[in-house]
Amino acid sequence: MTDLLPLSLRVEGRRVLVVGGGAVASRSVPGLLAAGADVLVVAPEPSPPLVALADAGSVRLERRPFVAADLDEVWLAVTATGVAAVDAAVSAEAERRRVWCVDRGDAARASAWTPGVARVDDVTVAVSAGRDPRRAGRLRDGVAAALQSGDLPLRRARPRAAGRVALVGGGPADPGLLTARGRRLLAEADVVVTDRLGPRGVLAELDEEVLVVDVGKTPGNHPVPQEKINDLLVEHGLAGRLVVRLKGGDPYVFGRGGEELAACRAAGLDVEVVPGVTSAVSVPAAVGIPVTHRGVSRGFTVLTGHEDLVATPSALAGVPVEAHTVVLLMGVSALATSAAALVASGRPPSTPVAVVEDGYGPRQRATFGTLADVAGRAEAAGVRPPAVVVVGDVVTLAPGWPAAATDGTGAGAGPPRHRTTAYPA
């Protein structure tokens, strides 16, 4: 077989004839309509979907057999009648008139074949695979999946008309916990603004030309102030770039995503927010702690442990004491006062606590204790941020929970066992 010539046809406003009214013919129509074609269907017995399209004014329908004059004014024909003689007649007449014809009745006779098509946003990939449509279909699906996941270099070579900003939740640390949408946007990004949390491993996969701005550390080791980060997003967005703000966890859980969104919107930029796996739920899970568990915890509350929970008693007001889990983010430095505030608000000193550092990262470690002693244990163990503090009976479900700590005295958690459930297990 000689090579085919792949072409992308601009059929918008041009007449395309579809002969046949069954399932095969119907399948051709949506693609033609999506491309804006002026579709004429000729079929004595059209199927209900075609009738519905005609009733809606999307196609013109002639309920009668094909006649040669149907090819008048036509740029492209599709024949799929299921009747060999009719398909052959349409093909022959189209050939005589030099109109390209997709002949579903006989691929060998057809002057045009339709490829398998993978479409993701503004990218279209057409696949033909010998004369094996199922093989082409599988390849198309594979290409579509790779496009969706960002495995292919989607980044634009030409500047876009308008910039865009995506606030992407990166999950806790492992690139495997980044969403497919997030990965795809990273594959398209011109600029990536990142900080110390989140899946930094994905940065290595970025194209060399992508500008990576790390706002987590500056020469003096001070993080870049939020206003500067907002300005950076706006500046690159207004310059017509696709800017990905890669954030740890979820952008809206203590991530200042709302402020970044507002700043970009105020500048007139189009912004997309991609949720992420928050550390509040996933980091406990990394060491085997479910934040809720039937019969143990009916719900959970996520608080910042950065604010002094003693100085802000309202932070704990209304948070259930019974069968409830409290999760503190940014809670390492004020752990002692937070634990005291949790006791002062009615939780027993023996309430189990886990401090989970660097969940899903190379330093992942869990330190266990109770509200009475966890601060001392954490200090002795040299616990460092980032860490999630989990308070409540669900902590005892962790495989690493030392049984001695449950004796109710709040004193005897034994030596903390480091490094419990690894990920992947």
Ligand code: SAH
């Ligand atoms: N938006 C993030 C939270 C940002 S606040 C999210 O949804 O996860 C920063 C805090 O998140 C840290 O102080 C720590 O408490 C927690 N954190 C984030 N990633 C973590 C990780 N891999 N391990 C432990 N704690 C983490």
